[in-house]
Amino acid sequence: DAGVTQSPTHLIKTRGQHVTLRCSPISGHKSVSWYQQVLGQGPQFIFQYYEKEERGRGNFPDRFSARQFPNYSSELNVNALLLGDSALYLCASSVPGRTYEQYFGPGTRLTVT
């Protein structure tokens, strides 16, 4: 079975630009979460979506937004990019209510110059 997939794998953007990151969950998983991992730190929770609705939000500015589609894939959007947005963005999928286990994709490495 295919795991969580993310695209693109790497991305370079300029300050002030906008970026869209994509995630496809494991088949049958209806919940998707997004995390930001800055170099040298642990991942920080950004959003969780379940059945196309936002179910949780971390301490990130409104420049960060996300959505989930009917096929349960998800997009993370970041507007007005800052240098500090450079990070590995991880997507995780899960089956809500069952052991709380999340399965992570390989991530998208975003570099803002």
Next chain:
Amino acid sequence: AQSVTQLDSHVSVSEGTPVLLRCNYSSSYSPSLFWYVQHPNKGLQLLLKYTSAATLVKGINGFEAEFKKSETSFHLTKPSAHMSDAAEYFCVVSDAESGTSGTYKYIFGTGTRLKVLA
């Protein structure tokens, strides 16, 4: 609020010797706890999980962790380190309070980088 503290940012062991990576948690109720491993330029892989069943949890690649409520600890151990164990390890607590309808978020520790010496 829930949190985890990984007590060592770096741990070095010789190949074939035991591994101990320490994690303490803070939770207002019975938590779900996990250990994940991250190899360079790779995603996060689940090593093991504790979800209020047996307190001694066995994971993949010979790793184990013991949930000790009295000490609020969930340390990761392995009897004999292998060169392939060199990676970043994250202790994680699941915050089930913050979500609705069975949703939740992970709260990660700051990570422990394990170095295995030949």
